[in-house]
Amino acid sequence: MEVIMKKVKIALLGLGTVGKGIFNILKTNNEEITKRAGYDIEIAKILVRDKNKNRDIDVDENIITTNFEEVLYDESIDIIVEVIGGLQPAYEYVISALKNKKHVVTANKLLIASKGDELISIANEEGVSLYYEASVAGGIPIIHSIKESLTANKIEEIIGIMNGTTNYILSKMTEEGLSYETALKEAQAKGYAEADPTSDVGGYDALYKLRILTSLAFGCSVDIDKIYREGIESIKPIDIDYAKEFGFTIKLLSMVKEKSGALEMRVHPTMIPSTHPLANVNDSFNAIFVKGNAVGELMYYGRGAGELPTGSAVVGDIISILRNGLNNSIIAKKEDDCSNIEVSSMEKTKSEYYIRLSVKDEPGVLSKVSTILGENDVSIFSVIQKGKSKEFVPLVFVTHKTYEGNIKKSIDSIKKLPVVNKIESLIRVENLK
Ligand SMILES: NC(=O)c1ccc[n+]([C@@H]2O[C@H](COP(=O)([O-])OP(=O)(O)OC[C@H]3O[C@@H](n4cnc5c(N)ncnc54)[C@H](OP(=O)(O)O)[C@@H]3O)[C@@H](O)[C@H]2O)c1
Numbered sequence: 536m537e538v539i540m541k542k543v544k545i546a547l548l549g550l551g552t553v554g555k556g557i558f559n560i561l562k563t564n565n566e567e568i569t570k571r572a573g574y575d576i577e578i579a580k581i582l583v584r585d586k587n588k589n590r591d592i593d594v595d596e597n598i599i600t601t602n603f604e605e606v607l608y609d610e611s612i613d614i615i616v617e618v619i620g621g622l623q624p625a626y627e628y629v630i631s632a633l634k635n636k637k638h639v640v641t642a643n644k645l646l647i648a649s650k651g652d653e654l655i656s657i658a659n660e661e662g663v664s665l666y667y668e669a670s671v672a673g674g675i676p677i678i679h680s681i682k683e684s685l686t687a688n689k690i691e692e693i694i695g696i697m698n699g700t701t702n703y704i705l706s707k708m709t710e711e712g713l714s715y716e717t718a719l720k721e722a723q724a725k726g727y728a729e730a731d732p733t734s735d736v737g738g739y740d741a742l743y744k745l746r747i748l749t750s751l752a753f754g755c756s757v758d759i760d761k762i763y764r765e766g767i768e769s770i771k772p773i774d775i776d777y778a779k780e781f782g783f784t785i786k787l788l789s790m791v792k793e794k795s796g797a798l799e800m801r802v803h804p805t806m807i808p809s810t811h812p813l814a815n816v817n818d819s820f821n822a823i824f825v826k827g828n829a830v831g832e833l834m835y836y837g838r839g840a841g842e843l844p845t846g847s848a849v850v851g852d853i854i855s856i857l858r859n860g861l862n863n864s865i866i867a868k869k870e871d872d873c874s875n876i877e878v879s880s881m882e883k884t885k886s887e888y889y890i891r892l893s894v895k896d897e898p899g900v901l902s903k904v905s906t907i908l909g910e911n912d913v914s915i916f917s918v919i920q921k922g923k924s925k926e927f928v929p930l931v932f933v934t935h936k937t938y939e940g941n942i943k944k945s946i947d948s949i950k951k952l953p954v955v956n957k958i959e960s961l962i963r964v965e966n967l968k
Pocket of ligand 1: 586
């Protein structure tokens with residue numbers, strides 16, 4: 536007996552890196568996807584900005600449009616996939632799609648991190664689904680894991696390398712001794728970094744992803760402005776070299792931990808022991824370490840970006856919607872807002888600290904610096920002092936664990952010492968086991 540396969544029409548908003556990945560996966564894996572989804576998926580419309588662009592892809596020109604309304608009011612389309620990026624017009628398009636009873640899949644971390652709660656409410660009101668697996672760590676199925684597979688757990692912490700561009704740059708600086716500027720140029724030449732790299736190197740992209748995972752894992756939506764963020768722009772090769780001497784590797788980490796009823800959330804360059812698995816995640820790879828009170832420690836590792844890995848997550852979401860049934864919606868839980876849960880201020884967070892000073896090359900400098908640290912309850916764990924016969928020499932040390940507030944007070948006093956030329960760098964150290 537001949538099986539008549541159901542057909543479903545979808546639309547892509549965007550045919551850039553991710554859009555092409557989705558297009559190619561649907562074509563290459565058509566047979567498997569059709570079997571698994573129970574539907575033959577047809578891309579009926581594709582919205583782009585410039586219709587005349589050379590796309591380097593075998594796509595029927597008749598389905599390409601620059602008019603969103605052609606997509607929105609096409610009743611034969613059941614699922615809209617937003618891979619435009621940025622806040623506008625993606626936000627406006629996704630709201631209109633949901634209100635027109637279209638299921639939506641998006642890869643847009645900025646959109647979900649800043650407007651996710653509102654979009655989830657609209658999807659629930661309209662009885663349609665909103666999926667966003669690709670918005671965090673590209674191809675790594677971390678959202679599904681937290682939402683489904685780990686729901687038996689109380690999540691205690693999430694620590695991750697969530698941005699491939701910065702990880703590529705830091706890996707090049709560590710392995711090849713490149714400067715930040717040279718490594719960034721290389722990342723741009725390879726297509727890992729955008730012409731304006733601010734979102735990646737400034738830690739914003741990693742922050743959006745942390746915000747999304749926090750809302751899923753801890754059940755509360757945190758105001759993005761409350762999350763501490765610092766990028767990698769000021770990391771110098773000399774700091775990477777000293778890190779190696781102390782047995783550390785520098786990574787841009789995104790972290791959230793629940794401590795005494797408060798959430799500690801931060802994104803910043805961090806020295807971690809070179810023996811820790813996260814220290815060995817290199818190039819553009821991502822890795823996310825999750826600790827649950829039942830499952831223990833888990834690490835997810837894979838490609839956090841790129842045409843096919845990101846397309847894989849998006850197409851997985853499309854298949855989930857189809858398996859669930861087009862007339863059903865996955866009721867997305869709207870997270871409580873965290874008005875009752877405190878996001879700890881950085882002053883109250885505890886860490887170890889790497890501090891590099893440039894000081895006069897004369898006796899007694901270390902004792903003056905350590906006196907100030909002692910007065911602020913900071914003790915030194917390890918010191919490196921090198922380079923004689925220059926006017927200023929580096930004085931580098933790592934502290935024991937202490938409050939950030941104590942470090943700030945110490946730094947304010949240390950920089951006033953006449954023997955101190957400059958505070959060259961301050962990098963947090965997490966002694967991950
Ligand atoms: N790239 C990755 O590896 C990756 C990984 C994870 C998540 N994401 C997310 O996926 C989304 C898409 O990223 P991408 O790298 O694929 O971006 P991209 O390569 O810049 O592609 C964007 C696409 O959207 C279209 N577009 C832009 N503005 C538009 C507008 N106003 N109206 C209609 N179409 C418009 C562009 O049209 P034209 O082609 O005509 O210019 C292009 O086809 C972003 O949210 C990004 O954060 C990307």
